Amino acid sequence: MYPKSALNSLALLLAAQQCTASSSAHKRHGSHMAMHEKVAKRSATKCKLPSDAGLYKVPGGLNGGFALSPDQECTSGSYCPIACPSGQVMAQWDPDSSYVYPQSMNGGLLCGDDGVASKPFPKKPYCVDGTDTVYIVNKCGSPASFCQTVLPGNEAMLIPTIASAGGKAKLAVPDASYWASTAAHYYINPPGVGSEGCIWGDNTKAVGNWAPYVAGANTVANGDTYVKIGWNPIFQFEGAGLEKTLPSFGLEIKCPNGGCNGLPCSIDPNDGLGAVNSGQAASGAGGSSFCVVTVSKGSTANIVLTSGDQLDVDNQAFYDHVNHIEADLDLYFYYDEHHLNYHVHHHVHHHNYHLHHDFHDYLHHVVNYNHIVNLYCREDHHFLYPHLQSPQDYCLGLPDPPQRQRRCLFGERN
Secondary structure: OOOHHHHHHHHHHHHHHHHHHOHHHHHHHHHHHHHHHHHHHHOOOEOOOOOOOOOEOEOOOOOOEOOOOOOOOOEOOOEEOOEOOOOEEEOOEOOOOOOOOOHHHOEOEEEOOOOOEEOOOOOOOOEEEOOOOEEEEEOOOOOEEEEEEOOOOOOOEEEEEEEOOOOEEEOOOOOOOOHHHOOEEEEEOOOOOOHHHOOOOOOOOOOHHHOOEEEEEEEOOOOOEEEEEEEOHHHHHHOOOHHHOOOOEEEEEEOOOOOEEOOOOEEOHHHOOOOOEOOOOEEOOOOOEEEEEEEOOOOOEEEEEEEHHHHHHHHHHHHHHHHHOOOEEEEEEEEOOOOEEEEEEEEOOOOOOOOOHHHHHHHHHHOOHHHHOOOEEOOOOEEEHHHHHOHHHHEEOOOOOOOOOOEEEEEOOO
16 A cells, blocks of 8 residues: 555546546537637737747647647636647746636746736746656657646647657656646657657547556655556447557556566556556556556656567576576565565675666566565575576465565575
């Protein structure tokens, strides 16, 4: 289960994402547009996006580069959301707004009767850096786009973060001072789809709000960051046939320097529609499964995109690495009331050897957290590397949770 201190933050992170992904949100999107159309009818004065602010210009016919849908205009008396560069979050919104419609629409700049879009907080910049805690790592052969929803705003997925093929990109993660303490929410397009896929689309193509996966992240007051990945319920349950073709890529949250709770947390489409690899997987309001990782203050997490073929290659690379380790490993399984974790402690006879991160990641990947609290080695306290792929076959159940630590010795392969 998740820490009690995290529940409020998780509720905001998960509820907002699932609402955006739901069909009711699609209907609400239409009402958002209608409100802006009424405003436009009252006044013909239009505002322009500041040209010297370093903002991302959202493409569209009428939006003028603001983070509005293509058929929306920024007109006098209305708030017009802005799209910040990758890694940054919006720092301007209606000071009196709250997470209640229609106030939740009031993000960005205030369009005046003089046609000038001004800052509600004059002394603050247009955008500020996020917490630099979550990154995209794209191991696929084509660029990948994460589409951030506009909030406060119409919650359309218009703001792209692009990770080049084999590259890395920083996601915008807000801290607790962000509007209504909300999280950033993303729709994850298939590799090969760029910023053009950050749209409110339709069920003819698995992009934008019909993309197969979603993600979310926010940093809370104590410095911890919550990162979520999951299936998009619109894709899974309302795909009108889209769901019959499973995604060609998977997701996995990895923490290169440790400091994370909730691993493993991954999605491999080869496991089937809606499957999530996590001992703490849960279902959201839209009915789709997700998992959440807590990233401790000072640590970072990567959302790794990998194609189906590369998933197999990576596992083989881990296995090959295991076969060549000339070391004895002491594994300690540890359980507490809030997290189901294990901590790896190791030593090497006659060598000052440090365990390779890939092998550590492999252990996270192959050991199902549902089993960890009940694992200990078979009676001879020894099994071999070839059995790592199914360690539960070589272990017996712990008598009860109070026996919280057991030692398992992993011997070398014969």
